[in-house]
Amino acid sequence: MKTAELAEALVNWLRAAKEEAGAQGFVLGLSGGIDSAVVGALCRQASPENTLALIMPCQSNPEDAADARLVAETFGLNYRVVSLDRVYEGLVATFLPSDVEGRPAVPAEATKIAMANLKPRLRMLTLYFHANLYNLLVVGTGNRSELTVGYFTKYGDGGVDLLPLGDLVKSEVRELARHLGVPEKIINKPPTAGLWAGQTDEGEMGLTYEALDRYILTGVADPDIREKIELLKARSEHKRSLPKIAVFSREG
DSSP states (O other): OOHHHHHHHHHHHHHHHHHHHTOOEEEEEOOSSHHHHHHHHHHHHHOTTSEEEEEOOSSOOHHHHHHHHHHHHHHTOEEEEOOOHHHHHHHHHHHSOBOTTSOBSSOHHHHHHHHHHHHHHHHHHHHHHHHHHHTEEEBOOOOHHHHHHTOSOTTTTTOOSBOTTTTOOHHHHHHHHHHHTOOHHHHHSOOOOOSSTTOOHHHHHTSOHHHHHHHHHHOOOOHHHHHHHHHHHHHTGGGGSOOOOOOOOOOO
């Protein structure tokens, strides 16, 4: 399918999903990255009057919020800035166990991951609050590459109603971004979830999107890359599945 046809198909898919759900429109998180830029552009076309983009800084790089504003202005998106800094800091202070001297009572690596995952979960709460206020569907920004290896936070950025990019690998998202007119600055910036200073997607995954996309689309990869992808996929299977239900026989 040509990129123009793909864009049209995704816009039509979003419109149909909105109508089926009886929703007024869409709400999405605008991070300043390529995926959310593409989703914002598609939602704007599918529901011009009722697409709300939320910029949700949470101890984030200020440049990301500036890039998110650039995307919103480029596509004429209605947007709101909701700072989560104080909420995040308050929850960390409340949640984090400490010893009698006030030092964290859990390993540093566990603390880092738990605190990092709290950010996308706060954003999920914020998105659904606005979705409830205005009868909107929450549109996620995850792509097939990330979904395959579980590079998303369970009940965080994985907690959404729709995933228009869920069948597109990262390279396909880039092609779509250029077709839609996403600013080159956004297309070319290193992908990051903004979880901590200097964090990048590829650095955290330990894989390049190029190698990951190639394996997903063709099954071709160096043995060590193949092994890593399959291990990540297996470990994250629970993220892509509904909760397990214990089923018991009522006989006897």
